[in-house]
Amino acid sequence: MSTMLKFQVDHLSFFYGAKRALTDVTLAIPERQITALIGPSGCGKSTFLRCLNRMNDTIHGTRAEGRVLLDDQDIYAPGTDVVDLRRRVGMVFQRPNPFPQSVFENVAFGPRVLGTTSRSELEGIVEASLRGADLWDEVKDGLKKDALSFSLGQQQRLCIARVIAVKPEVILMDEPCSALDPISTLRVEDLMRELARNYTIVIVTHNMQQASRASDTTAMMMLTDDRKSGTVIEVGETKQVFTKPQDKRTEGYVTGRYG
Amino acid sequence: MNTSSRIRLSEFAVEALVRVAGFSTIGFVLLIFLFLLREGIPVFLQVPLDNLFGTRWYPTFDFFGTLPLILGSLLITFSAIVIALPLGVAAAVFVREVAPNWAREILKPMIEVLAGIPSVVLGFFGMSLVAPLIRTTLGVPTGLTAFTGALILAYMALPTLISVAEDALDSVPKSYRDASLAMGATQWQTIWRVVVPAARSGILTAVMLGMGRAIGETMAVMMVTGNAARMPTTLDSLFRPVRTMTATVAAEMGEVAQGSTHYHALFGIGIILFLITFLINLAAASAIFQKRRRGGLR
Numbered sequence: 001m002s003t004m005l006k007f008q009v010d011h012l013s014f015f016y017g018a019k020r021a022l023t024d025v026t027l028a029i030p031e032r033q034i035t036a037l038i039g040p041s042g043c044g045k046s047t048f049l050r051c052l053n054r055m056n057d058t059i060h061g062t063r064a065e066g067r068v069l070l071d072d073q074d075i076y077a078p079g080t081d082v083v084d085l086r087r088r089v090g091m092v093f094q095r096p097n098p099f100p101q102s103v104f105e106n107v108a109f110g111p112r113v114l115g116t117t118s119r120s121e122l123e124g125i126v127e128a129s130l131r132g133a134d135l136w137d138e139v140k141d142g143l144k145k146d147a148l149s150f151s152l153g154q155q156q157r158l159c160i161a162r163v164i165a166v167k168p169e170v171i172l173m174d175e176p177c178s179a180l181d182p183i184s185t186l187r188v189e190d191l192m193r194e195l196a197r198n199y200t201i202v203i204v205t206h207n208m209q210q211a212s213r214a215s216d217t218t219a220m221m222m223l224t225d226d227r228k229s230g231t232v233i234e235v236g237e238t239k240q241v242f243t244k245p246q247d248k249r250t251e252g253y254v255t256g257r258y259g
Numbered sequence: 260m261n262t263s264s265r266i267r268l269s270e271f272a273v274e275a276l277v278r279v280a281g282f283s284t285i286g287f288v289l290l291i292f293l294f295l296l297r298e299g300i301p302v303f304l305q306v307p308l309d310n311l312f313g314t315r316w317y318p319t320f321d322f323f324g325t326l327p328l329i330l331g332s333l334l335i336t337f338s339a340i341v342i343a344l345p346l347g348v349a350a351a352v353f354v355r356e357v358a359p360n361w362a363r364e365i366l367k368p369m370i371e372v373l374a375g376i377p378s379v380v381l382g383f384f385g386m387s388l389v390a391p392l393i394r395t396t397l398g399v400p401t402g403l404t405a406f407t408g409a410l411i412l413a414y415m416a417l418p419t420l421i422s423v424a425e426d427a428l429d430s431v432p433k434s435y436r437d438a439s440l441a442m443g444a445t446q447w448q449t450i451w452r453v454v455v456p457a458a459r460s461g462i463l464t465a466v467m468l469g470m471g472r473a474i475g476e477t478m479a480v481m482m483v484t485g486n487a488a489r490m491p492t493t494l495d496s497l498f499r500p501v502r503t504m505t506a507t508v509a510a511e512m513g514e515v516a517q518g519s520t521h522y523h524a525l526f527g528i529g530i531i532l533f534l535i536t537f538l539i540n541l542a543a544a545s546a547i548f549q550k551r552r553r554g555g556l557r
């Protein structure tokens with residue numbers, strides 16, 4: 001394979017206090033591609049995703065073991081700048097969570113935090129980001145309107161615009177379409193394909209069609225045999241995982257027999 | 260008598276009791292309000308308005324100008340809020356967002372204890388400690404000034420302000436914090452740019468409640484503000500003695516002849532004070548209402 005690897009996850013285990021949520025996850029995530037994480041509820045997909053930008057650090061008493069290399073740097077190494085890591089690895093959440101402010105303020109938030117103060121510069125970034133999130137035409141006359149007054153689908157694309165405004169390298173998406181209607185879902189999928197030209201995307205999804213339609217690589221997660229923590233049981237090119245799965249459990253899952 | 264009818268009877272008795280208690284409470288409030296109106300309205304009829312809202316309060320010479328008293332009250336109330344707001348918000352942010360768990364466990368009950376300090380104790384503290392300090396450090400003729408009153412009032416408003424602001428911060432959804440942190444904002448940036456703005460209507464309510472409490476406060480204010488009924492319109496007024504509406508009523512009610520114009524004037528002040536407090540509460544209520552309607556805090 002000639003593609004570069006963005007993340008290399010190496011024997012990662014994760015604990016919420018005494019509770020083990022991930023065991024020995026080893027996974028490579030290729031650059032500028034879409035990697036889908038699939039698997040039944042509670043197998044640790046969200047937990048794994050939140051390890052990639054260390055958002056789990058905000059939960060008290062959590063602990064990770066193993067290594068997560070981002071461009072060959074271990075993000076769990078002591079002295080890692082977590083704030084900078086999160087700027088490089090952005091995140092879109094399951095429920096759209098725009099700030100209760102205007103559309104403009106939402107998108108300008110990240111650049112402001114990073115120190116951009118010039119109004120014209122901010123306007124440029126906001127427009128480019130909203131265009132990048134395929135939202136500009138719908139909101140260009142209402143940039144001052146309260147973000148919460150838009151539909152959920154628009155709010156989710158606003159959250160995507162807000163993330164790309166800080167020019168991250170990776171965008172993590174945790175079931176970004178689960179609160180959206182089918183048409184908004186398709187729009188977000190189109191948008192993901194568009195974004196994958198410039199960004200590495202990792203998406204958790206419950207929707208098998210979505211994974212097979214929209215992703216290049218698919219990783220199947222599952223509870224370990226003692227059913228106490230999750231791990232990756234199969235990774236491969238999406239087409240291959242869906243048509244010729246190597247693992248019986250993957251086959252059962254993608255054909256809808258359980259999960 | 261069988262059990263079920265006994266239950267029904269006691270049910271009826273309890274309901275009647277609650278009803279009587281409820282209605283009589285409302286009834287008493289109404290009665291007080293009517294009494295206030297009956298005793299206060301005459302002054303608005305007996306004294307011409309330009310005298311009543313004039314700048315001189317010398318009741319013995321029939322000058323009933325309430326303006327210095329109203330301005331005095333407003334001056335120390337607003338100054339108190341200007342002092343208390345940043346302190347209160349900072350304290351709430353510290354307790355809610357920054358302090359480790361054990362410190363929060365200690366601080367919260369301490370703040371509640373502060374709310375329970377009797378105002379006469381604070382007044383005494385202001386007179387004997389704060390006032391001399393202000394006199395010597397600022398070099399003013401007396402330490403009993405509007406500023407001293409504002410400091411004491413700020414201190415009194417703080418506990419309420421902190422705990423209401425803290426609740427407001429607490430009700431900001433975690434998803435806002437997550438969104439901010441996930442974009443590479445630091446903890447402080449998240450607090451100042453996301454959490455505090457999202458809690459602003461709750462903080463505004465805290466301010467209104469604090470103001471309502473401060474403007475009606477009597478004892479501590481009377482003890483530390485010097486009580487000179489002068490117009491607080493010069494630049495240095497904050498550091499001169501001042502007299503509030505509450506202190507005037509409290510100080511003069513005891514020696515006034517019942518039924519005299521002066522007597523009615525004191526009740527008139529009561530009406531004005533009531534109106535101002537009512538407006539503040541109305542503003543607070545509409546702020547809460549607006550917050551609900553906008554769905555700003557979810």
Ligand SMILES: Nc1ncnc2c1ncn2[C@@H]1O[C@H](COP(=O)(O)OP(=O)(O)O)[C@@H](O)[C@H]1O
Nearest residue numbers: 016019021040041042043044045046047048059
């Ligand atoms: N904040 C938390 N504290 C404790 N346990 C958690 C927390 N979040 C998730 N878990 C546990 O970790 C396991 C994996 O959860 P999660 O990553 O949310 O799974 P998924 O996203 O695949 O449904 C579950 O057993 C869940 O109960």
Ligand SMILES: [Mg+2]
Nearest residue numbers: 045046047174
């Ligand atoms: Mg999940």
